[in-house]
Amino acid sequence: MKIVVQVKLMPGAEQAAALRSTLRTVNDLACWVSQVAFAHGVPREYELRKHTYLHLKAQGLGAQAAQHVIKKVRDAYTTLHANLRAGNLGKPKSRRRVKAESKPIAFRAEAAQPYDDRCPSWQYDQHTVSIWTMAGRIKNVSFVCAADAFKVLQQYRKGESDLIERDGVFYLIATCDVPEAEAYEPDGFIGVDLGIANIATTSTGYQAAGRGLNRYRTRQLALRAKLQKKRTKSAKRRLKERSRREQRHVKNTNHIIAKTIVTEAERTAHGIALEELRGIRTRVRLRKPQRVTLHSWAFAQLGDFIVYKAKRAGVPLVYVDPAYTSQMCSQCRHIDKRNRVDQGLFICRGCGVVAHADRNASHNIAQRGENVWDAGRESRVPATP
Template identity: 70%
Template structure:
């Protein structure tokens, strides 16, 4: 499986200037190439490269390999755009949003990420430095910082491209590592994971990650942002810039902790993990206006991805199930009724009278569906006919 590892670059002022200039030049070249691709409807990499390769080198000062990487970045951007259009992520055919996306070329921010392959970027892991191509020449001995675990991961499994990123004046390299997966085992049972807002994750084995603290933190951050935005002063804008990604990092760290605990418990008990397939829930849900901010900030997809990749790395089987009516179905008798869900926390079956925590009941339904999906997808063990 592929993991992305982040390291922080520690360049000198001269090296930082060269890296900034390189990002600007590469993204200006990418925007120019994207405009030509849109005007001439060039969708394949070879056709676009033949059209713009010489101009990228002569006008924007790119070397041969960086020019090739720029063309690849443009083609990948248009491939992503077409995939979003096919999936309906940019609206229905004829909608204003879709027409706007289709009618103009893709553009790149001046400091957007730029991929570098091994010809443009080399790692000296024993010295914790990198050598990277720039428009000002090759920069050697650019120091970077990372944890000892990250360094071991880079030394053993780094493969392919690395992306150069600048965030608020700080440079990072995002390196791709091809980590071998552990062999999957036959699960004895499945742990159902119900994702929610009041409770971030509830498992059928009894673990419950309460969302009260995280929701309070988000509410406080939202109020602080509103106060700073009203001030409209230079110091307020500086404070907003400092706090821009703080909430994202806090939520990401929380999701990592929850995912690790769920996967560790499943691996210890030789169980599989059943997750809800919640794709498109934000478009399907109909909520009151005060609830929309809470739903939009719900990082359920990130938590699901963390659980899935940690499980695959450890060999824990993972299945995704249909989430329909999991909160309205009794896990004891299977009776479905909207009125079974009395409120957010209470579930009372109107058929058999069982009383349970609503999220715990839903997690048992998800676990049952996970076992059904797993058994349906397994290879047949019926011996072949003689």
């Protein structure tokens, strides 16, 4: 299982200048490669290398750095074309889609630059790393990270590491190949209903209320609007200080919720059943005041956290179809749109059962998880003699 560990670099003044100059140079050259690719109809990586490799070498890039710049550009176009095919950039001839298709992809000056294993060299005992730059290899660059992250980095680091600059601070994003624990045979499934009013509700009774997080988001939105309206130097400084603060808070909250759910499943020897919610933002139609709430809903991040934590713990996990889980009674299986009285109340029109709406949905998800698991499980029936 591939996970990433973020380490913060603590370079000296000369080292920081070399890293900054390297990022500026490779991203400027990536923009040039992107223009060449766009002019030639975005050829395959091997064909693109014929048009650009010698020029990159002449600009002072090493062989590996030049290869990574070309690969970074080709991967960016692959992602763009995948988004176009999926309709993520709008319908054909829409303004957003035409804008994306009509010009080459550009790279920010501080955008990530990938390095393979031969470019950075890690000294774990000294907490330092040496790394290739345009000014040559710089050595003894100190780094810091969390204690648990350092253990993972030391034991399982393998593959690429990306150098990025964020608000004047340099980071290395290291790939780690962590072995997955062997999954056990689950004794039932815990259904997890994801939502906005309640971030996560499980069939075992755990409920992560979204009231506090939604208030926090509303407060941050109002504060950003207030500071942006002032347009003074101090307001801009405050906005820069607060950038990504909401994102970090939401990420930390999702980590806590995911760990709670996976720990409960592991303790009770249960599996986890999640809803397949991909593409929900394109399917759902909401009034304008509700769109900010929907598009700030980090359900995909929470789902990804649950998945990777479950894999590390050996907890079986399945995805189920979310259709009608909020309208179906978990007792009699009766489906009716009117069963969902309001956001928090469920009253079955068939059997009259009264339940919390999200908890009822989580039971439906748990039952579907068992069906999915049984459908894909190997037969334990003895062979006929």
